[in-house]
Amino acid sequence: MKLPDFEAWAIFAKVAEYGSFSQAAKELQLSPPTVSKAVSRLEQSLGVSLFSRNSRHMSITQAGHMVLERANRIFLEAELAEAEARGGKVQPSGLIKIAAPTIFGIRHISPILPSFLENYPEIDLMVNFSDSFVDLIAEGYDLVIRITRLADSALTARKLCTVRRLLVAAPSYAASLGGITHPRDLEGQKSFIYSNGVAPGMIRLMGEGVHKGEVYMLSQKARLQSDNVEGFLPALEAGLGFSLLPEFLVSDALEAGRLVGLLPGWHVEDVGLYLVTTGRALRPQRVTLLMEHLIRHFEAPSWRKGKAIET
Known part of the structure; x- marks a missing residue:
């Protein structure tokens, strides 16, 4: 029986997360050729292309999207296994990609990020402040902040507070x-x-x-x-x-x-302030920590108290 190429699956998950072979290589502390060869090896094994790439641009293919959830699960399960084996003492790390409405994000999300980054020095954030609708799954976001009356969907939403x-x-x-x-x-x-x-x-x-x-x-x-x-x-x-x-x-x-x-x-x-994530059962610890940070902060929104934001 031939074992799955777990290393290649994990590397594929990180390349998809960062949207870059070179950035994934840097985060994984591997050489860019090693990362590229691992993905190519996986593509040859599967008989499909996981990324469309040229000298200027790279994007994940439809086939890549279909298997990305399972690749993320492989990587996450390995991280959890290592954390348990080490007594749960692994420092949370990695990139979290989030999106938030422009004005609300700059006024009420930005001020509470410094304390999170200080508490978790190995976690990095990529924040998109935009009023444009983003496709959480297709664009690879971990979290999206939305102010709306939320319709039913395949996504998971946590209401943080009411917005009048x-x-x-x-x-x-x-x-x-x-x-x-x-x-x-x-x-x-x-x-x-x-x-x-x-x-x-x-x-x-x-x-x-x-x-x-x-x-x-x-x-x-x-x-x-x-x-x-x-x-x-x-x-x-x-x-x-x-x-x-x-x-x-x-x-x-x-x-x-x-x-x-x-x-x-x-x-x-009224509308609601929602924290929206994918419906996946497992999520990286870093994402859970940021979610908890946001939930704690918006239990008592600063604009209701008439006070400056406390971080």
């Missing part, structure tokens, strides 16, 4: 509207619209109190449109319109009085 969305404006603009009590009073008023939303310019408001059970679809009239809502803040605070924005973005301005909430008898449905 608030209708806000500068005090001067709110005063110019008078004592408005119904969303229809905002029809025709100039506002700021997030162009990457599911239905840009449409806000579904639900009544409370005397308006309980009532739903109103507010159609916004754009004064300013953007794919980055942080760009609204100067014009918003200058009293040039109103907007619907996430609480984590406007909490400081609300606390300082630069902005105020509109229509207190109405609200927009």
Whole structure:
């Protein structure tokens, strides 16, 4: 009986993780030719190409994607076996690839990364701050942060906290509207619209109190449109319109009085802050540690306390 080429499988998993033969070689402390030969050996044994590569670019093939999960499992099981044999004293190491929405990521993910990196000096992070939708599996991410109402999928999602969305404006603009009590009073008023939303310019408001059970679809009239809502803040605070924005973005301005909430008898449905991973049963220890770090931090979101982020 011929044993599987475990070394080649492990090397293939690391090349796929890093997206580079040379980087995988560096992390594995092997020579680039050794890594390249191991992958070629595996491809010859399987009779398929695992990577498409030329002098400028490398990408994993469909066949490579099909076997990557099992290759990762082989590598992870070997790591766990070594850790158990050594009494669990192996230092967590390796690369974690994550993605997060731009504004939220820079404001609320970046500040809590230093403490994680200090605690685990052998772990490296590759962070993509982008509002574009990323395919967690196809693009090889370990973790993705999403702010949404999450649909069912083959992925695993952990809700970290609720994110409120608030209708806000500068005090001067709110005063110019008078004592408005119904969303229809905002029809025709100039506002700021997030162009990457599911239905840009449409806000579904639900009544409370005397308006309980009532739903109103507010159609916004754009004064300013953007794919980055942080760009609204100067014009918003200058009293040039109103907007619907996430609480984590406007909490400081609300606390300082630069902005105020509109229509207190109405609200927009909350969304969730989710930590999304693949559905695999086993994951590297480094990924689990980062997940735990994020879960602990967002149990009490900093924007709810009105305090600086503590790391």
